[in-house]
Amino acid sequence: MVFILAYYCFCTDERGTFRRLEIAPKDGPDLCRSTIFLRSWLISFDFPMMSSKEELHAHLNGSVSFSTIEKLVARKPHLNIEHGMTAIRSGQRRTLDECFQVLKVIHQLVDTEEDILMVAKDVIREFAADGVKYLELRSTPRKEKTTGMTKRRYVETVIEAIRQCKNEGVDIEVRFLVAVDRRNGAEVAMETVKLAEDFMLSTGGLVVGLDLSGDPTVGHGRDLLPALQKAKNCGLKLSLHLSEVPSQADESELLLNIPPDRIGHGTFLHPEVGGSQSLVDKVRKHNTPLELCLTSNVKGQTVSSYSQHHFLYWYQMGHPSVICTDDKGVFCTDLSQEYQLAASTFNLSQEDMWTLSQKAIDCTFAPDLQQQLHQKWLELRPTLFQL
Ligand SMILES: CNc1ncnc2c1ncn2[C@@H]1O[C@H](COP(=O)(O)O)[C@@H](O)[C@H]1O
């Protein structure tokens, strides 16, 4: 059976505004290979500014690429895991619950220190190859009884991967956020904060913060409040997944009082989608940046289409909004593609895109690097616009 799929090309018009053009119908089996070719062509010719970006919302295990999955599958053939089980391809949609099932499959493949080291190094290199100059990775420390991996070794191994990439000259600055999985409850959250604090103090600034993530339909943030407050008090920056699903308004009211330093998704904060003006006012009052992940939200079906994405609501308000990938492996995307999607969906010019990526520098959790990054952005700007 042959699937005929519409195929789109992005380009700029004479005003520098991004446009999406239909260029050719393609059959299913060739789609993936052709997309990779087309994307690399587009990046090099039509999106020169994409070589300076920062990624502030990337879950390590959700970011594992196809080629790394292949290596992991080769290490563990007995698991009988195929790539279709670890990624949501173009045009496919899943419920959020199904997305978490996919992440569980990846966790089965990544259960030793060797796996973590390979996965983290591959992910860092891939972001660098995509023109990301500053990356904040986040991951939930996991203990694996069968392989003897401890939570402490888990974090140490990610840090080791960051250091090795630096020593190998990979052109990217990487910082790490220790993640609290809300499904594991208050006690584990408190232990995780302690672990994050230890690493913040012992890694010379590589561990910069704490992430709250996990299935938003499980548990309530009120139980995690003491742990989150403790993290904030000890100097960890907080990025909290808030209002990722509609039922979380009460929780968001509570957690926004901390206040967090950044918000993941915030899909249902504003009144038009069942949030409230009071939630928006709190976000505005603290000028809390939002991490926005278009493909993740559309493929996970919390947002019905790209044009309905809440990026527009916050962007039009002039609120700090950072385009991110969330889980680039699971959702088959990369940061360049997310910028292209935002540009083509909301008619943004190259200048708009440039400003978005430049403003994201002020949202990073590494104030010591911000001046250096601003400098780098200014140096790259003339080449990007061929001035
Ligand atoms: C799709 N939207 C999402 N919403 C909430 N949490 C998410 C997520 N995507 C990923 N995670 C969180 O990140 C973990 C996988 O990476 P790590 O094993 O930590 O590196 C997931 O188990 C979940 O806790």
Ligand SMILES: [Zn+2]
């Ligand atoms: Zn996320």
